[in-house]
Amino acid sequence: KQEVTQIPAALSVPEGENLVLNCSFTDSAIYNLQWFRQDPGKGLTSLLLIQSSQREQTSGRLNASLDKSSGRSTLYIAASQPGDSATYLCAGYKAAGNKLTFGGGTRVLVKP
Amino acid sequence: GAVVSQHPSRVICKSGTSVKIECRSLDFQATTMFWYRQFPKQSLMLMATSNEGSKATYEQGVEKDKFLINHASLTLSTLTVTSAHPEDSSFYICSAGTDRSRYGYTFGSGTRLTVV
Numbered sequence: 037k038q039e040v041t042q043i044p045a046a047l048s049v050p051e052g053e054n055l056v057l058n059c060s061f062t063d064s065a066i067y068n069l070q071w072f073r074q075d076p077g078k079g080l081t082s083l084l085l086i087q088s089s090q091r092e093q094t095s096g097r098l099n100a101s102l103d104k105s106s107g108r109s110t111l112y113i114a115a116s117q118p119g120d121s122a123t124y125l126c127a128g129y130k131a132a133g134n135k136l137t138f139g140g141g142t143r144v145l146v147k148p
Numbered sequence: 149g150a151v152v153s154q155h156p157s158r159v160i161c162k163s164g165t166s167v168k169i170e171c172r173s174l175d176f177q178a179t180t181m182f183w184y185r186q187f188p189k190q191s192l193m194l195m196a197t198s199n200e201g202s203k204a205t206y207e208q209g210v211e212k213d214k215f216l217i218n219h220a221s222l223t224l225s226t227l228t229v230t231s232a233h234p235e236d237s238s239f240y241i242c243s244a245g246t247d248r249s250r251y252g253y254t255f256g257s258g259t260r261l262t263v264v
Binding site (some may be wrong): 068077082085125127129134135136138139140141 | 254256258
């Protein structure tokens with residue numbers, strides 16, 4: 037059974053600092069891994085999707101890496117802004133069983 | 149980009165009544181839709197997976213007679229909470245995707261259900 041863990045559960049940084057969010061998964065046979073952002077009381081917004089054959093994906097200030105052999109993915113957010121405050125979730129998709137399994141999320145607070 | 153519409157965004161109902169939540173993929177055909185439940189400050193808990201034209205697959209511990217899922221077309225899935233009770237109050241989110249999540253999954257904006 038796939039288990040996805042995110043550490044830390046919460047993170048508070050001053051504005052301008054880079055953010056590093058970690059995601060680990062137990063089953064390396066994932067088809068892809070997706071990072072999401074969730075604002076309070078809202079749905080999920082997809083940030084980056086990394087296919088199993090890829091090592092990283094970049095979008096603006098966001099960069100996500102994937103290392104299947106070690107079962108890890110990392111989301112980097114450069115030069116954080118107060119608007120980056122949200123909960124970030126990673127999710128691994130496994131074709132066998134057709135399931136998208138979520139980590140517990142990291143709540144991020146960027147202080148002005 | 150892919151858009152998933154979920155309706156209603158908020159609903160308050162009385163105990164014993166049923167509530168239907170709709171999830172629509174607006175610009176793509178969703179072969180698979182997932183339904184999640186989220187408790188405050190917790191992550192998403194998968195309730196069931198629905199594939200168009202077939203019965204939903206429920207996760208262990210989720211009552212299928214309580215949470216009725218219908219995926220009648222490639223663009224619409226519904227979740228009906230039957231005989232709702234206060235403990236069913238929660239945030240419900242759907243997501244939709246195609247072909248083994250090749251392009252990732254897109255999520256609806258969620259439905260806040262309050263049972264009084």
